[in-house]
Amino acid sequence: MAVTIHDVAKGADVSVSTVSRAFTMPDMVNAATRRKVLQVAEELGYQPNRAARGLVTGKTGNIGVVVPDVANPFFSAMLKGCTARAREVRHVVFLADAAEDPRVEAEVVGAMAKQVDGVVLCSPRMHPDHLARLVGTTPLVLINRDEAGLPAVLMDSADGARQALEHLAALGHRRVAHLAGPAASWAGEQRLVGLRAAAPVCEVETIELGPFPPTFQGGVQAADLALARGVTAILAFNDLMAVGVLNRLAARGVAVPSDVSVVGYDDIEMSSMTTVPLTTVRMPMEAGGRAAVDLLLDNLDAGADPDATPTRRWLPTQLIVRSTTAPPSQDAAARALAGR
Amino acid sequence: MAVTIHDVAKGADVSVSTVSRAFTMPDMVNAATRRKVLQVAEELGYQPNRAARGLVTGKTGNIGVVVPDVANPFFSAMLKGCTARAREVRHVVFLADAAEDPRVEAEVVGAMAKQVDGVVLCSPRMHPDHLARLVGTTPLVLINRDEAGLPAVLMDSADGARQALEHLAALGHRRVAHLAGPAASWAGEQRLVGLRAAAPVCEVETIELGPFPPTFQGGVQAADLALARGVTAILAFNDLMAVGVLNRLAARGVAVPSDVSVVGYDDIEMSSMTTVPLTTVRMPMEAGGRAAVDLLLDNLDAGADPDATPTRRWLPTQLIVRSTTAPPSQDAAARALAGR
C-alpha cells in the first residue's frame, strides 16, 4: 500500500541506492538522475520511512518530549516551542504526558527511547535516582531542573524573584507574602533563594507560606492565609495561583492593587485577560522549548566528543508590570507596619 | 549502546525468536524460559524497538495527532485525552502542531505517516481536496469535521446552541447576538444551524455578527458591535472570545449579567476562573480525544472488513450555567425591545 523507496527506484529506473542518495546526499548523484528521481518521488507521494532509516543510521529525526501535563498552559507553551523548533530543523516530535506522575515519566521515556534521537524532559518531577537510570538509555535534556551532568535549559527564576521584590519595594511595600508551589519544584527553590537574597537589600520582610498546589484553587486557599498575616503584597508561585488569589481577594472585598498588590510567575496568556491585568514575571516558555531542542541536537552532533558535551543554557526572566501592583494605601501600609 | 533483542537472547541463552515470543505471545514459550527471559530483559533494561516491529508487522503501536495549536486550551485538552487514552492501550503518540496553517497540516501527516498506525486530525482546517489526497496514505480519524467517508468524532454543537438559546429565552431575553468564529469552522457552522433552528421556536431574534478571530481580542472587538445592536445577551464562538467580551463590557461599564448576559462555548479551565464565572456550553474535549483514538484503533482492527469501517461518533454537549447569565434588567429589556 504505502509507497517505498523500491517503487521510486522502479519508476525512475535506477537502484534503491540511488534514490536514497538523491535524498540524503544529493551531490553524489548526477543532476539529471536526481531530477528524475525527485520527480518520480513527488508523483508517487513518496516520503522516506524515518523509522527504517533510524534502524541503520541510529538517527531517526524524531525527538521525544515529556511534560507533566499538556493541559497546563505553562507546559503547552513550552511544548509549542519544542514542536515549532523541531519542525524548523525537520524533526518530528513524540509527545508523552506524564499526568503529573513521576513514575510514568520514567516509563514513557523508556517507551519512546528507541524511536527518538533524544528526549526533552520538561520540569521532570521524577526522583534523581530514576533520572540517573535513564541516562545512557537515550540522550536527555532537562528544562527547569539541574541535575548531575545533564544538559539543561534553565530559566533564571531567582533573578525573576529579585525583580519582583525590587519592584514591590520600590512601590513602598515592606511586608510581602510568598506563596510556594510544590515542594519538589526546582523553579520554586530558585525563587526562594532569589527572594531570600533580595529581601535584606530591599529591606522588605517576607512571609513564606506554603507549599500549595500550583493551581487556581491553591491560590484561593492561600489568599486567606496571606491576608491573615497582614501583608500588602503577595507573590504567587505561578499565574494560575495568582488568579486564584485575585478571585478570592475580590470575593472578600479587598481591592487590588490599592489594598493588596499581587504578582504571579510565568505570564501565561490568561494573565493579560483578567479584569485587572496581572503583573507577573515572564518565563520564556516557548523559547525554553526551542532552546532545549537546539541543545539536544547540538549535543547529538557533538557525539562522543567529551569536552563539547553537557551544558546549561540560562534564559533570562523579565518582570511584566501590569495593573495588579501599586503603592499600598496608607491604611494598608499602617496595618502592615503594625505587623498584623 | 542501546540494548537489543540479541543482547537479551544471549543473556538468557536462547534464540531471538524465543525472546520475541516471550514478549508478544507469552503462552507459546515454556514458563521457566519465559521467566528467565523476562528477568534478563528487566536487568538489561530492554524495551523492544517499536519501529523495527512496525517494519515487519505493519503495526507500530504509535498514533499521530495533529492539532492546529497546542497552546490553545481547547486543543491541549483534546490532546490530553488522546495521550491519556493512548497510554491506556499501550500506544505512544506523535504530535504535530500545524501552527494554524492548513498547508502544514497536510505536510506533517506526510512526515509521520510511515511511523504511525493512523492519525487523529483535530479540527483540521485544510481544504477538502488536500484531505482527500491524504486518505489512503494512512488511516485517519477526524475530530469536529465531517468529510466524505472519513470516520469522525463529532461534538453536538448544534444542540449546544439550542440549549444556550433556550436558556436565554427562558430568562426572558428576546434579542441576542451571536459572534461567529472563523468562517471555515465546522463547529461554527453547526452552531449556526442549531441557532437558526431554535430561534423561531424560542421566539428570540438573533443578530449574527462576525466572523471574528476566535481569541480574546476577537471578543473585545466584537463586544462593541454587539452592544451597538442593543442586545441583552451575547453568544460567543468560544470561551476565549467570551472572556474578551466580558473584559470589554466591564471596561465600558456595562454590568454582567444584569445589563447583558454572556455565554461562551467549550468550558475551558479559565471559564470558571473569571471574576464572574462564565456560563458556557461544555464541549467534551478530553472525551473527544479519547473517543478519537478508540475509533482509530477500532477501525484498524476491523482492517479491510468493508462494512465495519468508517463511522461517526457523536458526543453530547452540555450547557453549564454559571454567573454571566440572568434575566435582563427592565431597562435593558426595554432598550432591546426598542430594537436599538
Add this chain to the structure above:
DNA sequence: ACACTTGCTGCAATGGTTTGCAGGCTGTGC
C-alpha cells in the same frame, strides 16, 4: 516397541532504508 501427537524452540526470510565497496564509463594528459 512403534507411530503419533503435543509443546517448545531455532532457523531464516522479511520489511524499508543506508552505506562501504567495487565496477563501469568518460575524459584527460602524454
Add this chain to the structure above:
DNA sequence: GCACAGCCTGCAAACCATTGCAGCAAGTGT
C-alpha cells in the same frame, strides 16, 4: 593508443524485530 583519475551507480550487508516452518524431545496410546 595507453594509463589513470574522477564521477556515478549498483550490489549486498547491516539494523532490529516478527513469524512461518521445520526440527526435536518428551509424552501418549496401543
